[in-house]
Amino acid sequence: MKKIAVLGSTGSIGQSSLRVIELNPEKYKAVALAAGRNIDLLLQQIEKFQPEVVAILEEDLAERLRARLNHTGPEVYSGEDGFVRLATMDLVDTVISAMTGAAGLVPTYAAIEAGKDIALANKETMVMAGPLVMDQAKKQGVSIMPIDSEHSAVLQSLQGHPREDLSRIILTASGGPFKEWTLEEMRGATPEQALKHPNWNMGPKISIDSATLMNKGLELIEAKWLFDLNTDQINIVIHPQSIVHSMVEYRDGSIIAQMGIPDMIMPISYALSFPRHEETSLTRLELDEIGTLSFEKPDLERFECLSLAFRAVEVGDSMPAVMNGANEIAVESFLNKRIGFLQISGLIKKTMEAHQTYSVGRIEKVIEADKWAREKARELLESGDY
């Protein structure tokens, strides 16, 4: 029985994770749930999964939750400290890290330090602190299993093939809702339009990241650290149907690909059952019903975020964390209709240009870089300089 803590249980990935746990009650148990703000859904989850501990970010929400639980049921922690305490509890084997954004870093890193296996959906953890995370994971002997259709596909395509024969990986990207839009049309894109992802049903942050292709940028950085690759071993190809989730090429020219219908249940299940494939009751992929899979080069001019990510990972040190922090502010500002769609990359670029890179040997330095980036991005926003 794998005892699981879900960080971000009320989010899109968190909910899918609980569905996977539900499908395999003899294998998995959700012993701890941590959520941001949605106490109504958390209450439903508590009733259904009977966790021993829950956590919620804000203290006043935690108080309301305790009151509604009538002081029976699970213990209720709160705040970042509460998340860390929950993720490092003795009774937890595996932490599903499914919080959104940079907030996932601290509890995830703490869980690794505590020797917990990680199923990682929070790509910001790897983007901001990849080398630190991988070093710590190695030191603690814990496994980090990606919950991302792309990284899960790479992981699956690496199984059984000698690592030294790998030549490159090819990450697929749907291209997002603006794949066919002109630069001029993109300039006027609204949050509502950007939130309409063609294939995946996801949270707002990641949906905007998909529209700007920053999501692929974050993924290429994550892939670099997770699979120990050089940047030039990572290719991006646009694949609008999101059926081929990603690929690995070996030096004989053979490409191993992983495919499936676009549903996060699959990578979540694989991350928990690795290297087994457990029953998921997902609809089978029938390629002869789908008919056509298409592939094209990404347009780096219209999707500048992708270039920014390649640049950030090549500069390294504090730069990826800065790029990520600036991106979070930019996405938030776009969702609040404070900036236009194309200004997302503009704001990130300006923030990166203003940054003096420094090395990040400790997690505190990463958090400092993130904080700096957010402040700088807000300052640029105020001054209108983006």
Add this chain to the structure above:
Amino acid sequence: MKKIAVLGSTGSIGQSSLRVIELNPEKYKAVALAAGRNIDLLLQQIEKFQPEVVAILEEDLAERLRARLNHTGPEVYSGEDGFVRLATMDLVDTVISAMTGAAGLVPTYAAIEAGKDIALANKETMVMAGPLVMDQAKKQGVSIMPIDSEHSAVLQSLQGHPREDLSRIILTASGGPFKEWTLEEMRGATPEQALKHPNWNMGPKISIDSATLMNKGLELIEAKWLFDLNTDQINIVIHPQSIVHSMVEYRDGSIIAQMGIPDMIMPISYALSFPRHEETSLTRLELDEIGTLSFEKPDLERFECLSLAFRAVEVGDSMPAVMNGANEIAVESFLNKRIGFLQISGLIKKTMEAHQTYSVGRIEKVIEADKWAREKARELLESGDY
């Protein structure tokens, strides 16, 4: 150093095999070459690869070869016995079985009995005598590595994933040159038209088998035995670009696929280097340059051979050997313009219908079934009853 015997060295697969050997002179050595009739090419190969033994099918050709070698260079064997002797020599580690048709069975089976590892391009060996071959291979502890883009793809897609989690395999078929032809147009198809395969450059027998889809029928039977599958675990999908070479689906719905440019160098190299991927200098597959991959259901009405193969393997025992024997006669008759294209399946069907199935516990019984089928098919040809 892997010491290799190539059966069928002057054929299409044989020549590609020698190219793979040439690419890796520190790993592979061609110590024995066996050819059908092409002594000019065999002489060139002898000069280049300096084998210790060669064999040629007909005794008078062997005499001519000995004369032209001026009694220096390799020993020259002849006939089926010569092939068997060559394939079972002590100095051979691995036999590449690349002869065309049923003629490959006896030397390949003898090589297995002699404990040689097999790289198998001759699918008829598995079609005719799959259970016997697999039993004998198990007994001798030898490996049978497929040299077929489809079976190599399945093998590659099985690596690192638990066998018990497999749900089905999906073999891809190009659909051949008549994919878009009407039944009426196919009736008038000439050998020249049938020989024009859209993606693969192959010998005449396999090209016709690709045009009738019997090639896929043979492959599904081969796959059943090679990978120990039930017939209902084998799906066929038409994929005109021949880029996805085949796929394996696991029970979580995840599909692992192997892709590459259509070149036999890749499966040959993998069969010899398994589980490694050695450098092949093949052109890289760039999906964003290819653009589109398409998939459709096979039309069992226009391509009756596929149904015949499913039927043959379900009946089992001597029936697959009979189907294969009848197919060889039918293809030969079509190439000689004695029968029309659609009559290929007609002749096979009639032969199968006339057959009283019996169990084939020994290789002699398989050969008997093959012989019976050829005689029956010729008899039906004579009488015009097909």
